[in-house]
Amino acid sequence: MNVTPDTFTLSRSFNVTEVIAGGPHPWRTAMITLITVPLSAITIVGNILVIISFRVNPLLRTVSNYFLLSLAVADLILGTISMNLYTTYIVIGRWILGNLACDVWLAVDYVASNASVMNLLAISFDRYLSVTRPLTYRTRRTTRRAALLIGLAWGVSFFLWAPAILFWQHIVGVRTVAEGHCSVQFLSQPVITFGTAIAAFYLPVSVMVALYWQVYRETERRSKQLAGLMASEGSDKNRPWQVSAALFNPF
Numbered sequence: 001m002n003v004t005p006d007t008f009t010l011s012r013s014f015n016v017t018e019v020i021a022g023g024p025h026p027w028r029t030a031m032i033t034l035i036t037v038p039l040s041a042i043t044i045v046g047n048i049l050v051i052i053s054f055r056v057n058p059l060l061r062t063v064s065n066y067f068l069l070s071l072a073v074a075d076l077i078l079g080t081i082s083m084n085l086y087t088t089y090i091v092i093g094r095w096i097l098g099n100l101a102c103d104v105w106l107a108v109d110y111v112a113s114n115a116s117v118m119n120l121l122a123i124s125f126d127r128y129l130s131v132t133r134p135l136t137y138r139t140r141r142t143t144r145r146a147a148l149l150i151g152l153a154w155g156v157s158f159f160l161w162a163p164a165i166l167f168w169q170h171i172v173g174v175r176t177v178a179e180g181h182c183s184v185q186f187l188s189q190p191v192i193t194f195g196t197a198i199a200a201f202y203l204p205v206s207v208m209v210a211l212y213w214q215v216y217r218e219t220e221r222r223s224k225q226l227a228g229l230m231a232s233e234g235s236d237k238n239r240p241w242q243v244s245a246a247l248f249n250p251f
Helices: 006-014 016-021 026-056 063-092 099-132 134-140 143-172 190-248
Strands: none
Touching: 026 063, 063 099, 063 143, 099 134, 099 143, 099 190, 143 190
């Protein structure tokens, strides 16, 4: 079981200021709490079970499952830290933990969200190569290579988000996030928001769709080849009987 609240987290983080700006409305607070608390619990329990299963069962320690383990870790961070702090933020109606905690929370949130997307991208590449290049890729498909891809997924996510979130106010020389609010300062620029959304979400998702489409086409092609081969073998087996019947048929 692997629960991935990436879309929720990313969309929430882009407009969290607007949600809080109008103050805590009781009906909205209740609705968000009823959604996020059970979702957080399911995310935490589900991904803990994935991690425990991987730990106690050596048969599950395959190359593919290492990617799933990394995905479970990212989702566990989201379910444990990101979603619960966001729910608290909504319920209280303002951020009370200070600027440093705000920036660290946002950095962890964005890094884990992006790492989750990148792990899904790594899984799609793994499946694509396993299907399209089964002979050559099998020899290269090692645990070490999987670890390198997982490290790359987390590294790209970290360098894409963490430095900018943590140090942007020092780069520009001023913190523009209002007191009692918690949002990513540099995302107030539409161009930056658009560019980071493409790099962090839309581009990886587009690549995943293209890869899985190629996997589907290759699977369909092999299925047709297999059906044709089976039909050919069947006709070859029946051919001696057809010849015998023709020889003994007086008509």
